Amino acid sequence: MNREKKTFVILFIICSLCTFHSCKKKTLSSKIPEISFLSFEKIIPTEGNIVHKGIVTFSYSDGNGDIGLKQNDTLGIHSKGQEHYYNLWINYQEMQNGKWKDIQLIDPVSKEEIFFHTRIPVLLPYEQEQIIKGEISDTIFIYNPLSKYDTIRFSLQIADRELNKSNIIITPMIIRTK
Numbered sequence: 001m002n003r004e005k006k007t008f009v010i011l012f013i014i015c016s017l018c019t020f021h022s023c024k025k026k027t028l029s030s031k032i033p034e035i036s037f038l039s040f041e042k043i044i045p046t047e048g049n050i051v052h053k054g055i056v057t058f059s060y061s062d063g064n065g066d067i068g069l070k071q072n073d074t075l076g077i078h079s080k081g082q083e084h085y086y087n088l089w090i091n092y093q094e095m096q097n098g099k100w101k102d103i104q105l106i107d108p109v110s111k112e113e114i115f116f117h118t119r120i121p122v123l124l125p126y127e128q129e130q131i132i133k134g135e136i137s138d139t140i141f142i143y144n145p146l147s148k149y150d151t152i153r154f155s156l157q158i159a160d161r162e163l164n165k166s167n168i169i170i171t172p173m174i175i176r177t178k
Contacts, residue, residue: 033062033158033166038135040154040171042142052143056090056171057135058156065132066161068122077163087159090116090140095151095173105144116140120158142176150176 038057045052060067069078069087077084093100105114124132142152152174158166 030063032164033060033067033160035060035158035166035169037169037171040174052141053139054142055137055139056154057137058169059135060158061133062160063131064129065124068120070122084159084163086117087120088118089157091155092116093153093155094147094149096149142174152176
């Protein structure tokens with residue numbers, strides 16, 4: 001084979017590999033979950049005009065699919081009272097005097113803190129590892145009779161089983177009815 005043919009063959013192989021590589025479907029490779037806000041919808045009750053709840057919806061993606069906890073994952077770092085008992089943290093904020101403030105809600109009867117946090121169930125079996133994407137919706141209470149402020153929002157964050165925390169998303173302003 002002469003030199004020109006060898007050069008042509010090598011260039012052809014390189015171009016073919018580059019073309020094949022650029023045509024490959026792009027995949028999510030991060031093992032850190034990512035979330036994006038999609039919507040918030042007030043639930044209008046059938047009786048009365050006070051809106052008590054809303055539904056927040058967000059999308060998620062994770063490069064290895066390890067989002068979610070089993071119902072019996074309640075020991076060690078996942079035990080009640082520990083930070084990672086929950087894997088979806090929802091924080092309540094009020095607009096007070098032109099500034100957003102994180103609010104800790106206390107039940108007036110039990111005097112215990114009211115949490116909006118929850119546990120996302122297993123989305124992909126533990127033994128599998130693959131890219132997952134989807135949407136999660138959660139119903140949350142928005143009526144706070146103890147507050148004189150009517151403008152609220154929520155911040156949300158999730159964590160996977162390796163304790164990787166996602167980015168934080170924030171809902172738009174929500175005007176509560178009193």
